[in-house]
Amino acid sequence: MLSQDSNDDTEDVSLFDAEEETTNRPRKSKIRHPVASFFHLFFRVSAVVVYLLCELLSSSFIACMVTIILLLSCDFWAVKNVTGRLMVGLRWWNHIDEDGKSHWVFESRKSTPQDNKTISEAESRIFWLGLIACPILWVIFAFSALFSFKVKWLNAGDDQAS
Template sequence: MLRQDSQDAPLFGEEDGNIGARKSNIRHPLVSFFHLFFRTSAILVYLLCDIFSSRFIACMVTIILLLSCDFWTVKNVSGRLLVGLRWWNQVDTDGKSHWVFESRKAVVLMGLVLQWANLYGYVRCKLGGQTNLRNMAQNYLGAQMFKQAMKEEP
C-alpha cells in the first residue's frame, strides 16, 4: 500500500493518540453529521419537491447537487475517517492508469457478509413467496372443488 505525503490523516492501524481524552462516543461528530445531512436532504427534497417548487428541473438539479456532495463526502471524508476506505487513481510512467483501493479487512468482510445476507433473503423471499402463493392457490382450488363436490351429492 502506498502512502501519499499530501494526506494528513493517519493510515489504517495508526491512531490519533488522544483516545482516552474523548468526551463523546461519536469519534467524528461533524463528519457523521454531514454524512447523514446530504443524503437526508436529498431524500427530503425528493419527497417534498412539489411543495418547494413546481419546476421539475430545479428539483432535479438540487437533488443531483446534494447527492454529488454526499458522494464526495463519503469518498473523501466519512469513508476514510469512519470506516477506513480510500481509493485514488495513479498514472505510471507508461501512462497507464491504475486504481488503488485501501480498506480495513474487517470492513470488507462485514460488507461481504451483509451482501450475502441480502442475497439470501432476496432469493428466499423470491422462491418462498412463489411457493406460498402456489400452495395458497392449490388449497383454494382444492377447497372450491370439495365444496362443489359436496353440493352435488345430495
C-alpha cells in the same frame, strides 16, 4: 506510521493522524467524528426529503431536480474525500505505471489491535447503513414512480408548453 511490506509496494499511512486523535480525545462518545457522521447522513437524507416534498417546495421540476443532483453530488464528494476516510478508513487514488496504464488503487484500514482505539463501531454502522439504505430507497422510488405512471420527466415538457 509508514511501513513497507516486502511483498507489497503500497504503504500503510495513518489517516488524518488517527493515533494522535485517540490520545487527546476522551473516550466518552462512541462517535469520534460527529461532524463527519452528520454530513454523511445529511446530504443523503436531504436529497430524499427534497424528492418527497418537491411538489410542495417548488412548482418547478427543474429546480427540484437540480437541487437533488447538487445534494447527491455533495454526498459523493463527502463520502469519497472525508467520511469514508474518517469513519471507516477507505481511500482510493489513480496510479499510472511505467507503461502509461491507469490503475485505480482502493484501500481500507488494516485490522490491527490499535484499530480498536481508532475505529468506532457506531460510526462504521452509520457509514455502511447510510451507504446501503439510501440507494435502496431510490430504487423503491424509481419503481413506485414507474408503476404509478407519475414519471415526472415525461411531463416536464408540458409545463413549459402552457
